[in-house]
Amino acid sequence: TQLLEQSPQFLSIQEGENLTVYCNSSSVFSSLQWYRQEPGEGPVLLVTVVTGGEVKKLKRLTFQFGDARKDSSLHITAAQPGDTGLYLCAGGGQTGANNLFFGTGTRLTVIP
Amino acid sequence: DAGVTQSPTHLIKTRGQHVTLRCSPISGHKSVSWYQQVLGQGPQFIFQYYEKEERGRGNFPDRFSARQFPNYSSELNVNALLLGDSALYLCASTKTPGHLTGELFFGEGSRLTVL
Numbered sequence: 653t654q655l656l657e658q659s660p661q662f663l664s665i666q667e668g669e670n671l672t673v674y675c676n677s678s679s680v681f682s683s684l685q686w687y688r689q690e691p692g693e694g695p696v697l698l699v700t701v702v703t704g705g706e707v708k709k710l711k712r713l714t715f716q717f718g719d720a721r722k723d724s725s726l727h728i729t730a731a732q733p734g735d736t737g738l739y740l741c742a743g744g745g746q747t748g749a750n751n752l753f754f755g756t757g758t759r760l761t762v763i764p
Numbered sequence: 765d766a767g768v769t770q771s772p773t774h775l776i777k778t779r780g781q782h783v784t785l786r787c788s789p790i791s792g793h794k795s796v797s798w799y800q801q802v803l804g805q806g807p808q809f810i811f812q813y814y815e816k817e818e819r820g821r822g823n824f825p826d827r828f829s830a831r832q833f834p835n836y837s838s839e840l841n842v843n844a845l846l847l848g849d850s851a852l853y854l855c856a857s858t859k860t861p862g863h864l865t866g867e868l869f870f871g872e873g874s875r876l877t878v879l
Binding site for chain 1: 797804805806808809812820822856867870872873
């Protein structure tokens with residue numbers, strides 16, 4: 653079983669603060685995705701990283717894939733209340749299928 | 765364009781009953797996957813179907829089964845329901861399976877409560 657551990661599990665911060673969420677595994681993944689899920693909705697893809705060491709920026713969000721392709725991080729700069737949600741990392745599984753292995757999730761609350 | 769649609773959105777069953785959940789993928793998408801999300805956890809992969817064929821199966825008991833129809837819609841069936849089957853069941857569609865950067869488009873889910 654390929655397990656993805658996320659930390660922290662819960663995070664409550666003030667608007668304007670910075671934060672980093674971590675996603676770690678002992679397994680190597682062919683790709684890694686980050687999703688955000690809001691209450692009552694399904695997860696929505698934020699980014700996909702494929703190459704070890706890759707860094708991608710999406711406005712105030714910075715995603716990094718570890719050199720060994722076993723871990724990833726999500727950094728949010730100047731968090732806003734609209735960033736509130738459940739952040740999930742997901743590792744690509746076997747080729748030929750889309751059986752993603754999801755992490756345990758980080759529930760972020762940004763207080764205005 | 766309509767996104768992934770799932771029905772029903774909420775349902776309550778009792779132990780031992782069976783349930784059928786339905787999913788319609790985004791138009792043009794031929795692959796459908798099912799995930800179970802227990803409260804407080806990330807989604808867990810159950811099945812993937814592509815062109816009506818099963819392409820992947822997660823670590824779930826035989827009480828769970830699924831199928832895909834010629835119009836690419838899908839059903840997830842769960843027999844002999846247990847309390848632990850209470851969860852949000854998510855359906856996701858994609859054009860083709862296996863692409864490293866392929867995006868899964870999720871529906872809003874069917875929330876099943878087993879009493």
